[in-house]
Amino acid sequence: MTAVEPKAVPGEVTTFQVASPHLEAVVRDLATELRLADMFAADGDTTTLRLVWANDTAGQAGYVITETPLETGVYPQLSDIAPAAFVEECEIYEQFGIRPATGKALNRVMLPPHAGLPPPGLPTLGHRPETEPEEARAAHTVGGQAFEFPFGPVRQVGVESLYYGLVTSGEEVVDLYLFTWHKHRGLEWRLQGTTPQQALFLAERTEGLSAVALGWAVAAAAEAATGTWVPEAAQRARAVALELERLYNHAAAMAALCQSTGLTVGQSAAEIALERLLRLNAQAFGHRYLFGVVAAGGVSRAPDADAIRALLPGAYGEFKRAADALLGTNSFLDRLEATGVLSAGQAKALGLVGPVARASGLAADARWVPGGPYGNETAVATGTAGDVLARFTVMLAEAAESVRLIGEFLDAGTAAGTADLPRTSGTGLGWAESPRGEALAWVELGRDGRITRARLRPASARNWRGFDDACRSQNVFTDIPIIEASFWLTVAGMAR
Amino acid sequence: MTLWFIRGLRRGVVTTRYPARPDASAASLPTPPTFRLQALTSQTADRLAETCPSGALRRDGSVLVYDVGRCTACGRCAAAAPHAVIRSGEFELATTDRSTLIKEIPVRGEGR
Numbered sequence: 001m002t003a004v005e006p007k008a009v010p011g012e013v014t015t016f017q018v019a020s021p022h023l024e025a026v027v028r029d030l031a032t033e034l035r036l037a038d039m040f041a042a043d044g045d046t047t048t049l050r051l052v053w054a055n056d057t058a059g060q061a062g063y064v065i066t067e068t069p070l071e072t073g074v075y076p077q078l079s080d081i082a083p084a085a086f087v088e089e090c091e092i093y094e095q096f097g098i099r100p101a102t103g104k105a106l107n108r109v110m111l112p113p114h115a116g117l118p119p120p121g122l123p124t125l126g127h128r129p130e131t132e133p134e135e136a137r138a139a140h141t142v143g144g145q146a147f148e149f150p151f152g153p154v155r156q157v158g159v160e161s162l163y164y165g166l167v168t169s170g171e172e173v174v175d176l177y178l179f180t181w182h183k184h185r186g187l188e189w190r191l192q193g194t195t196p197q198q199a200l201f202l203a204e205r206t207e208g209l210s211a212v213a214l215g216w217a218v219a220a221a222a223e224a225a226t227g228t229w230v231p232e233a234a235q236r237a238r239a240v241a242l243e244l245e246r247l248y249n250h251a252a253a254m255a256a257l258c259q260s261t262g263l264t265v266g267q268s269a270a271e272i273a274l275e276r277l278l279r280l281n282a283q284a285f286g287h288r289y290l291f292g293v294v295a296a297g298g299v300s301r302a303p304d305a306d307a308i309r310a311l312l313p314g315a316y317g318e319f320k321r322a323a324d325a326l327l328g329t330n331s332f333l334d335r336l337e338a339t340g341v342l343s344a345g346q347a348k349a350l351g352l353v354g355p356v357a358r359a360s361g362l363a364a365d366a367r368w369v370p371g372g373p374y375g376n377e378t379a380v381a382t383g384t385a386g387d388v389l390a391r392f393t394v395m396l397a398e399a400a401e402s403v404r405l406i407g408e409f410l411d412a413g414t415a416a417g418t419a420d421l422p423r424t425s426g427t428g429l430g431w432a433e434s435p436r437g438e439a440l441a442w443v444e445l446g447r448d449g450r451i452t453r454a455r456l457r458p459a460s461a462r463n464w465r466g467f468d469d470a471c472r473s474q475n476v477f478t479d480i481p482i483i484e485a486s487f488w489l490t491v492a493g494m495a496r
Numbered sequence: 497m498t499l500w501f502i503r504g505l506r507r508g509v510v511t512t513r514y515p516a517r518p519d520a521s522a523a524s525l526p527t528p529p530t531f532r533l534q535a536l537t538s539q540t541a542d543r544l545a546e547t548c549p550s551g552a553l554r555r556d557g558s559v560l561v562y563d564v565g566r567c568t569a570c571g572r573c574a575a576a577a578p579h580a581v582i583r584s585g586e587f588e589l590a591t592t593d594r595s596t597l598i599k600e601i602p603v604r605g606e607g608r
Contacts, residue, residue, distance in 0.1 A: 201549055263500075265500040265501070265504060268504075269504075279521050282521035286525065286526065287526055288521075288525070291570070292526070325499075325500065325503060328499075329499075329500070
């Protein structure tokens with residue numbers, strides 16, 4: 001197996017080599033204690049399969065990476081052991097032409113199902129699949145009185161287009177699956193050959209609404225790869241931006257929840273709070289969506305502490321007033337309660353993150369990983385019901401904690417500044433707790449300091465896999481927009 | 497619902513003409529660039545075209561073609577050539593004629 005049993009060390013990323021014949025046993029062992037946070041491949045002399053595991057225990061939080069060189073085009077069916085691996089098994093087949101040994105049916109994630117093999121000349125991260133599997137996408141159950149129809153890409157909630165396959169018997173949702181390949185942009189491919197600073201431009205635009213979190217994750221990955229230490233005042237400046245990002249996203253989610261339930265007056269109230277928070281971002285960091293704040297090795301600008309202290313109480317007061325009014329509106333709460341239920345078991349099996357996982361009772365938060373600007377006293381709100389209402393109340397509690405944290409970071413001192421990244425080869429993992437949950441990035445740098453392989457794993461890429469389960473939980477059509485608003489994910493983060 | 501109506505009246509928020517008042521944060525927002533003609537040499541113009549990640553800048557003979565409609569105000573041009581590029585401060589760019597957003601900036605020393 002390995003010389004040392006893979007174990008997570010608090011605040012650290014520990015990497016272990018696992019030989020291919022032992023991979024299945026190691027995954028069985030790790031899956032009992034840790035959360036499978038990501039899985040991806042990279043081409044070198046051989047294709048290497050990397051699994052990222054997270055220990056979510058407060059005070060013990062850390063990451064384990066297992067690296068397995070694959071001599072052949074197959075590997076064990078890991079999604080049978082850790083269901084969270086299935087989407088990545090599909091991705092890796094499309095990108096590298098390797099697949100689980102059992103020949104289990106795969107979904108199309110990035111490539112159109114009707115297009116066959118990737119045409120020659122189409123950029124891929126690895127080598128093309130040699131043969132096309134018989135199935136275009138994994139079969140879905142359409143039996144009895146149920147029928148299937150396409151839904152989208154224009155939908156009631158969300159400004160992004162998204163195409164669902166919806167299986168129904170009339171009103172109840174029997175099955176639901178996503179087609180995201182329309183929007184795939186090949187960002188991981190485009191990151192190859194860029195410097196870490198250049199990579200931030202694309203990382204910030206991967207989702208747009210997680211510019212700070214994804215920028216921080218990519219910057220931290222490059223900093224880990226080069227052994228660069230970021231000044232503490234700059235780390236706190238990143239944290240202020242990240243909490244402002246959380247605040248405006250939660251306000252936007254609240255507005256979307258109101259829209260999905262037809263409460264237009266509540267939507268307007270939430271959008272007033274959202275607009276005030278976006279203007280605060282502009283005053284504090286010079287950009288409404290906080291682009292360009294995170295730099296490789298630090299931050300490009302410090303927050304305007306006076307502006308935040310002057311404007312945040314009013315903007316959050318607006319948020320709180322709208323939230324309190326909604327919590328006193330029974331017709332609103334009735335639509336949220338017992339809608340889109342995800343159990344803790346489902347959330348754990350699928351490796352979900354952020355408010356979605358926490359509302360189901362899983363206390364996981366990347367801010368708990370020691371070594372960053374956040375202390376152990378960062379409060380992480382959880383729920384137990386796992387429904388839309390639980391997700392909403394978790395977001396409200398998180399917004400209050402963000403306000404407290406921003407004050408704490410400003411009091412401790414923030415400053416602009418960057419440490420120079422040496423031009424050296426290496427690999428590194430970075431993370432940040434985005435408003436949607438843990439965002440991960442992994443980079444491999446060549447000797448010229450440029451990226452040879454980058455992996456972006458926004459929280460959206462993780463949590464969409466829980467959306468269909470939530471929709472199937474005794475829900476009807478009109479619940480789907482409400483569930484989607486409560487997940488508050490981006491399609492762009494999935495179709496990166 | 498009545499409560500929401502009364503709450504709205506109490507707040508006194510009404511729809512106004514745009515803009516109700518100048519945006520206090522406008523001065524610090526990223527805005528598309530404007531160019532110092534004296535400093536825009538062919539070398540600088542080529543560097544700017546190469547730097548622009550959204551293809552808003554391209555060199556066409558004696559001019560630098562600047563498509564404001566493609567500019568995302570990322571500020572990379574200003575960072576690459578601060579002597580030749582400054583922030584315009586202009587962010588209200590709506591127009592009914594797309595062609596008005598495409599400008600030709602003469603490059604110094606390149607006669608037309």
